Structure formats: C-alpha cells, structure tokens
Amino acid sequence: MSIASIMVSLDLGRSAADRVRLAADLAFRFEAGLTGLAARTIDAPAPVGDIVAAQDVYAWDRRALIDELAQARVVFARNAGTALRTDWRQGEAGAEAFLVRQALAADLVVVGRDPQGDGAGALGAAPGPVLMEVGRPVLAVPPRTDRLAAARIVVAWKDAPEARRAVTAALPFITRADQVFVVSVGSEARLEGAGEVADHLARHGAHVTAHPLTGPTRDVAGEILRFAAQQDADLVVMGGYGHSRLREWLLGGVTRDILDDAPLCCLMCH
Secondary structure, eight states, X not given: OOOOEEEEEOOSSTTXXXXXXXXXXXXXXXXXEEEEEEEEOOOOOOXXXXXXXXXXXXXXXXXXXXXXXXXXXXXXXHHOTTOSEEEEEEEESOHHHHHXXXXXXXXXXXXXXXXXXXXXXXXXXXXXXXXXXXXXXXXXEOTTOOOOOOXXXXXXXXXXXXXXXXXXXXXXXXXXXXXXXEEEESTTGGGXXXXXXXXXXXXXXXXEEEEEEOSOGGGHHHHHHHHHHHTTOOXXXXXXXXXXXXXXXXXXXXXXXXXXXXXXXXXXXX
C-alpha cells in the first residue's frame, strides 16, 4: 500500500487553511500529488410568476458560488506550498457527492472532522456521508490541526472488514511511526485478535504492542480516546460504520462518537 494521490476538501471555515497545510505536508512526505476541491449546489428558486425574476435570483446565486469557489481556491493555493504536484477541482454539486465522485483518483481523502461547527457553510463536506460512500481511506482532521506527525498511532481494533481495510490503508503511516498500539475494547477484547494484528504489523517493521482493554463496552469511543491521550498519540486508525450509518445516528455508535469528539486525527475505512 502506498499513497500517491491525496485529495483535500476545501471550504471557507476557520480550519480550512490548517487542513490544507496538513494535507500538503503529507503529500510532501509521501511524494504524492495533492488535489484540492470544493463544491456546493445552488438552491432551486422559489416558485414565482415572473420567470425573469427567477433567472435573476439564479444568476445572483451562481455569482455567489463562483466567488466562494474562488476564495476556496485561494486558500488552497496559499497553503499547499510543500506539495510537489497540485491540482484543483470545483463544481456546482453537493459537497459530499462531488468529493465522492472525484475521489476515484485518490489514495487518501482528507476532510474536516466537524466542518459545520467550524463555520464551513455549504462548501463543507461532512465526514460521515463521505466515509459511507467514497470507498477510500478518509482522514478526519479536527479543528486547528495543521500537521500530522503520526508518530504514535492507536489502532482501534475490532475484527470486522472495516477495521481490516483501515489497517491496510494505514500501513504507510504505521511503518513510519515511532510506536503503534493495537487496542481492543470490551469484555471479549482478548478474543478480537489484537495480538495477531500486532504480530502482522511487526512483520511490516512496525514498533507495535497489543493492549486489550477489558472494561465496560458502554463507552468504547471514550475508552479509545482516553487511551490515545494517555499514550500521547496523534492518530487513531479504525473501521467506520460497522453498523448502518442510520442506526448509528439514531442510536449512537463508536464511529459517530469519534467523529463528534475526537481531538486528534482519525483515519477510517468503511
């Protein structure tokens, strides 16, 4: 597994520039290309009797969109300086749908963890919908984070296809890390295979240890984040939405809790 192409979602939020700098630094380290992109839809005009008035409203909205996309492109250009190769894509489309469509040419997709809370507006692509549809590793970046050293990595392990994909996708980070911690949580944590995963990563050259956390399972996300804080980790690797996204958003789940609360970067696969 190598990273040759990184795609970063742009918006006009407070952390957009930080996110581009983080993605650009990763592109430089992995000698990868970096593509910035932004998009949003234009609302359909309300029903009116005057077609000319409707056209005027659409024209005004389109000029506003063009201006927003131009601003986002400037943010990308000003902060992508360490990337070796850059590209820009924009469109009149839903932010998540446009990103998913363009990401067929990406090895890693970088998004804000909470774009709406950061003031991103309609250009902001929410990580949950992107993760469900994109078919690529998604790096969710918290606000005010402009670098990912990935020196100490927590692999939140549960033996499921999503977690297996996440571990494979994260190998370029894992093999460069100073320390990797494979963590499983719950009363049956020792049966989840964390030890075998740690052995597998060690064969790839990782400095890795396994840590079954056998506490209660009612707050798995909290256990993972507390362990990550204790180990001074800066990246969590995990599978995303092992249950349906609708079920998680209605009833709660580990993916939702991590995307809501994680103070560090999270690399996820669905």
